[in-house]
Each structure stands twice: as structure tokens, then as C-alpha cells.
Amino acid sequence: MSRYNFKEIEEFSQERWKKAKIYKTPENPEKKFYLLEMFAYPSGDMHIGHTRNYVIGDTVWRYKKMQGYDLLHPFGWDAFGLPAEQAAIKRGESPKKWTYGNIATSRNTLKRLQISYDWDREIITAEPEYYRWNQWLFLKLFEKGLVYRKKSFVNWCDSCKTVLANEQVIGGECWRCGTSVRKKEMEQWFIRITAYAERLLNDIDKLEGWPENVKIMQRNWIGRSEGAEIDFYTEDGYKLPVFTTRPDTLFGVTFISIAPEHPYARGIDKEEVKKYIDNALMMSEIERQSEEREKTGVPTGKFAIHPFTGEKIEIWVADYVLASYGTGIVMGVPAHDQRDFEFAKKYNIPIKVVIMPPDQGLSPDTMEMAYEGHGMMVNSAQFNGLDSELGKKKVIEALEKVGKGRGKVTYRLRDWLISRQRYWGTPIPVVHCEKCGIVPVPEEQLPVLLPPEEEVNFIPTGRSPLEDARDFYHTKCPKCGGPAHRDADTMDTFVDSSWYHLRYFDPHNDKEIFSKEEARKWHPIDLYIGGVEHATGHLIYFRFMTKFLYDLGYLDSDEPALALFNQGMVMDEKGEVMSKSKENVVSPIGLIERVGVDATRIAILFAAPPERDLLWSEKGVKGAERFLSRIYNHFMPYIDKKNPEPDKKDPLYRGIEKTKKIVTEDLEHMRFNTGIAALMEMLNQITAYPSRDSETYVYVIQEFTKILAPFAPHLAEFLYAKFGEKQSIFLEAWPSYHEDAVKEEIVTVVVQVNGKVRARLEIERNTSEEEVIKSALSHENVKRHIDGKEIRKTIYIKNKILNIVAR
């Protein structure tokens, strides 16, 4: 007898799929399903972690395909980005060649794995055909006032020599290289994502198929705060607006603090203040935001006037105030804010109690920490006696009346800084003209092509490399025709990935970003698969851009994905994340060559539930190999009969019907590990079955083959062909199961005495309670345990358990 030969089987099955063109996206879907895995950054070849991600997607695809869905399952490459330039700097490689070489390698691996992508729809973000639509989007955003240029203090990575968006600073460090981020004053491009903050927040409620933790992370990231903006005026008439969530504590203000970056602070002509600010701006974000560090500040000698009492309030510059949140100025209420309290204690600033807690007194002299709770307003003139919650409203009303404040909502979310001082990205389609200022490149002149690499010096200087590309940089103003220069920055690559899911609708369209008609067929994504690490970055940008395109009328719904699935990370056996620098990357190629694609898939899927992190070890591969070759050995010799009539009373028949039910439910909930376990259990039953030449046996192995298909597609396709089927197994309907056969006729009823198992009864299904009790009581071991006791009560759960309570 021949043995399980995965190479032969792979060749055979892949050939059949190629002929049947099963991965091709249908033109006119009736029952559409848009399945998407997050596209890949081509950093080299892929490792087991990526493989897991794509295998999960592919398993879903094959299951859905058999259920008769019309699937869109595309793939592409997030091809712009810094590592390509680093390769250029370190090894003198061309960023383009490096990137495209990596793409070719990874694409080959994906094809070897036979991940079910429609390669006709592949996209590469570094192609002008793609990035011109980045530029088009930029122009549209510009038109709508949603992109703007601003000089401000931005996150700067000294190692990458470029600015970073807020989302790309993780714990004060650069997301890519881990260098401590510094604030640097620069003029940069921002997307006004905060204009969508309220919608991004509210629509989270629509995301029913998203994991709760991602939704919570997004809510926190957006961080809506309701409060008031209150205008304090300096003695010399300069307006200093503050944002507070506690307008009810307005009468407790004893100082004002300003962020060191704030123009007013920097305009103060006083030696200590200047020194303090210089010092604060030099510090890294980590140093400055360290929790252990005591808050510091310096008095400016300037005073502001309290909007109600007219009191003089000293203005301080303090580094605990964030320039980028609210107005960059806060009112200091030491009695009712812990940070202000610590600051006031340190610098001997007075403390004034204006909120009385309901159940205790509060005195400035004795309090050891701020009281941040609610209570009754005191020392607050006309507001005395009001409950602080109501007081918030009343204070805002009073401020509005005199024009010195207003209700205001502020978000933690910052505008999206999108310009980068790097080469390998999308050129920003803007021209700077001496006469006309900033002029957007007209749409019909797109794409603005990235200049050839030869003209550029990749060694980062902090200046954009594109400035050196003379032919690119020097240009004419589209408006006046006069001398001008192009914007030399490129876009954040998160712009590329914020809308790629939409380009797949119509990837070769050179007239539009995509046609509305194609979008109507496929939008939105039905299942999006990727890592949680994108919860507050990519997944917010991508929701934003979808909403923007909806607003432009390109889409008929404004959320990108109905369901999101976060697969767990794959780490090495020591629990460390796989990375090139750690040299612990496990490639799937060796495994595929040794044990084949199907065994690799089974090993990965069986090892753990897909959402859980996985410490990869090849120990489990053995089991996967055995499983597949046992199937082969026990199926192949008995494979001929085409339409067998199974004996519906046979336990083997009942077994396969039950297995179909379990596997279907497990696939429905993406529980691949237990689905495979059910198949293994069934296989154990099959291999123990004596009459191989029965029709029941043939029926069972045929049905088994069909439900095996999503997990081990090559073997299943091969066996299916051997059964005489001419078309692909993936065009076969997913089998239904025989409901009655699933129910066992003989059930095991567990008998407990006082909650402890004392016997098991094999009993006919739906035997009456009386009978069950009767036969339980006649059981030796049960008798022994209730001997000499009085039966107080019996609890019977039908066909399951009988508990006898005896005292």
C-alpha cells in the first residue's frame, strides 16, 4: 500500500484549484463575504506568527466557501516605510529592490501555503498607482479643511530622525526603534482627526462584532471629557483660556499653570523663567512624564484676574502641564485636584476649600490630599450651598452670561501628524510658492512621483531627503507659474493602510480611488483578522478614513469592519516575541518541506485557541503528521463507492453526524483547536471500526473528508477526487447533519450521593425520573453510601445527573 505522500498530494490538489480558479473573486456576489487579514509589511520572509494569521483566515475562507458565500479575500503589501531606508543606509541596498525582493519572497511563501488570496487584486502601496490615491485623499482632506500645517512641538525621534504621531509614541518611546522621544518645534502637516472624535467615539457602539477590549481601548484613547473653557485675563489684558472638567471648583483657584511650550510662557522676559523653560524643553518625554519625579514650576511674577472675584492669581510655568491637551493652561485648584495639591504644597501656594464632602469636614490646614469627590459648594459667592454637580452647570451659565467662558468638550485624541522627514513614502502633493504660499497640486497632475533613489542621500539628517532631489524639489507654482518648491516630506505609512481595504474593491482603477459600484458590492469587511497591537493606531485611522470617504459619498456605510478578530501572538519557546534582531524567527518553509502544508496548518491551529498567545514549539507537529497519515491509511483502501447508504442505527453513523455538528459550531466560533480535536476523536472511532467494506464506512469517510477540508485542504481535495468527484471539494456544499442521529439513545446518568459521584447508569434516553431513582437505589455502591441515612431529597436533571441528598 502506498503511504501518505504530502508532496504528491499538494501538487495534485494545487493543480486542481488552479484549473478551477477557485480563488477568483466573483464579479457579482449574491451572498457576499469580505474576509480580510491585515496586510503585511515586507520585512523579509514571514515567520510562524504571520503564518498563523493567514492560516486562520484561510480556514475561515474555505469554510465560508463551502457554505456557498461569494468571497472577497485579497492581499497586499504595506510597502513603504523606514526599514527599507535602513537597509539602504546599512548595506547600500536600494529601498525599492529590498522591498520588492522581500515581497517576492513572502508572496512565494503564501502561495506555497496556498492561502486563498485572489492575487489579481494584490496591491503594493509603494506603487504610484496606489500612492497617487493617498495624494488624492490628501487633496480632498485639504479641500475640506481637514488637513492643515502647523508649527508646534511635536514628537521627535533622534534615531529615526523624523517626527512621530501621538499613536506612535509608546510609553515615551519611538514605536519602531525604542528611542526616547523628544519634543521639537517644527512646522508639520496634521490631519484633523479630532473633528471626527465624537463620531469615532459614538460609533464604537455600532461595532457589535468587535472584541470588547479593543472597543474599550479606543474609547479610552479618544478620551472624551466634558467641562468648560474659562477665560482668565492677565493684568495687561492677555487672554489665558483654561480647560477644566470641574468648573464648580472655580472659586478654589489659587494659581494658573502654563505649559513650558506655550507662547505666552515663552514670551515672558525673566531670567529664571527662560532658564526653566529651556531646561524643560530639553528633557525627554520619559524624564518629563515620569511619575516619580516631583512636579516643578516657576512663578512668572505675572498675575491673572479671577473672572468672578477679580482676585489676582499668580501665573506659573509648570512642566506637568501638557501643551497638547486642552489649551495648554490649567487653573490650579489645590484643594480639589491632587496634582495641584502637590504643586501647591511644594511651593507654598494657598489652598482654598470650595467643595464640602457630604460626610466630613475639610480644612486647608489639615488636609493631606486633595478632595476630588463631589459635595456642596462653599466659599463660592452666589453658588454657595449648591450641589457641585449642579454647580458645574450653573457656573458655566454664569460664565457664558459675562462672556468669560463656555461649556466645552475636549478629547485626549490628538490630531494626526502625518508628515515624515523620510524618503521611502508618499510625497505630499503640495507646492510652496514664494508668492502664493501653500498651493495644493492639482488633481490632474497626480501622482507626484517619488524621485529616483540615485538622486537622494538616505543618511538621515533631520531634513527631508527629497530636498536634495533637485528636479523633484524645484518646480513651478501651479497657480502663478513662478518659482516654487515641492513639499519635501512624505506621508506616514499609516495613511497608506488607512484605506487599503477599500482599494481592493477595484485595485486597478486609474480614474478613481475605487468605483462606487464595486464598493457597493463588497463594503464593509465582514471579518477582519489581525493583531491587537493596532487597537489605537491603525484601527482608528482606518475607521476615520472610512468615515471620510463615506462623507465624500463613496461608501454607503461609515464603518470599515463588522467584525474584528484578534489572533494571539506567536512567541518562541522561551516566551519571547519573534524578531529579526533576536534571531529567533521561525520560518514556516522548513516545516512545510519536512511535513507538508496540511500538517503545518493542523499543528498551528491545534496548538491553542487562535486568540491566545502561542509559545511555538514543533513538539505538536508529530501529532498533526500522525493524524493525516492515519486518515490516508484508513481511507484510501476503501474509497470507491460513490453514493453509499449508511445504516442510521450504526454508532459510527451517529459518530460522524455528531462530529459534523461539533465541527460546524466550532468553525462558526473560530474554535479551530477543538474542531480538530473532534475530528481526531472521530478518527479514533473510525480506525476502531471493524466492517470496512460496509456502505456506512464509506459514507462516514466521505463526510469526514468534507469537514476536514477547511483544516487540511490538500489531503481533503485529494481524497475527494479519489471518491470520483470531478470538481473541487470547495465547490461542494458544507454537509448538514442528521439531527436525530446526534442524540444518543443510551445516555450515561451520573448518580451522586450528597454531591459526590457514586455510580454511573447506562440508561435509555428519556427514562422516567422514577425509574432512574429506582435503578440508582438498587446500585451496590449507592446503597452503601445511603445506608443508615434518610433520603431527604432527590434532584434529577434529565438524561444527565441524579443527586440523592441523604442525611
Add this chain to the structure above:
RNA sequence: GCCGGAGUGGCGGAACUGGUAGACGCAGCGGACUUAAAAUCCGCUGUCCUUGUAUAGGACGUGCCGGUUCGAGUCCGGCCUCCGGCACCA
């Protein structure tokens, strides 16, 4: 500190709305086949104890302490540990 998630055999992991804890697999042990090994196949495998040695019985056991319940891995209260996110957001 705040917000999520998780702690189950030697290991990966099962256990639906409270109802047989440890499915399935890996590793291990014993046996068959073999000159031998590998592969394959069969059996055993949570810990401890008892005797009448056999399809036997019992105690304990799901991070810790307590509670609810006829019955808790699952529910409630209080802790501990680990992982992830946020972290002066006024």
C-alpha cells in the same frame, strides 16, 4: 494607580446557559512487530490511600481565603501572581 484578560496534570490545552474535571494531542511507561532501531499498532498514564487484585473502593484536586447551592473550574466577596493597554489628559 486606573482599565482589560488570564491562572486547570510533566507540557499544549478541553469542559455548552452551575451538573461525570482533565476531551484531544505531545511527552512518558509497558507490550506487539523487528536480528536491531525507526516507523506503525495495542494498553497505561492527576496525586495519595485501602483491601478482598478487579471492569473494586475511598480521600484530595482547577492560584489563595471565605460564601451561595443538592451540586462550583464555572456564580458572589476578599486577596495573590502573570500578561496587555493607559498613565500628570486638568
